[in-house]
Amino acid sequence: MDIYCTRCAGAWDMDTLHDVIDERIAAGIFEPLEKPEQYVGPEYDAYAKAYARYYDTVRDDFYTQGCAALTGYSHVTCEPAPEPEDGKLSRAHAMSLLVDVLGDDLDGIASMMDDAEFLGYV
Numbered sequence: 001m002d003i004y005c006t007r008c009a010g011a012w013d014m015d016t017l018h019d020v021i022d023e024r025i026a027a028g029i030f031e032p033l034e035k036p037e038q039y040v041g042p043e044y045d046a047y048a049k050a051y052a053r054y055y056d057t058v059r060d061d062f063y064t065q066g067c068a069a070l071t072g073y074s075h076v077t078c079e080p081a082p083e084p085e086d087g088k089l090s091r092a093h094a095m096s097l098l099v100d101v102l103g104d105d106l107d108g109i110a111s112m113m114d115d116a117e118f119l120g121y122v
Helices: 016-026 042-069 091-102 106-118
Strands: 002-004 011-013
Touching: 002 091, 002 106, 016 042, 091 106
Parallel strands: none
Antiparallel strands: 002 011
């Protein structure tokens, strides 16, 4: 599913945020994380908690900075999206409203954006 920039309405696959985490680790912005061999136990819990902090940071940066938060993508230009003339909400405005309502539930936001698009609201 796609998420949309709250500034320009550019569509991004949700997995892009994981790619940005990897890029920030490679650039030294985030500390490297050593993934444990097993998905259980205290080592994995510590890894999952640290990764969740990184994800929250990237997600919140995307919410506030838009495409600019996805710095590893050189093709990114983030100009404010014009409002549609047909009376519908722009994707950027709809995304911004859903961020205000759902906050950190990015899966819910992406799902509702799909629904809004299917129903013709955006």
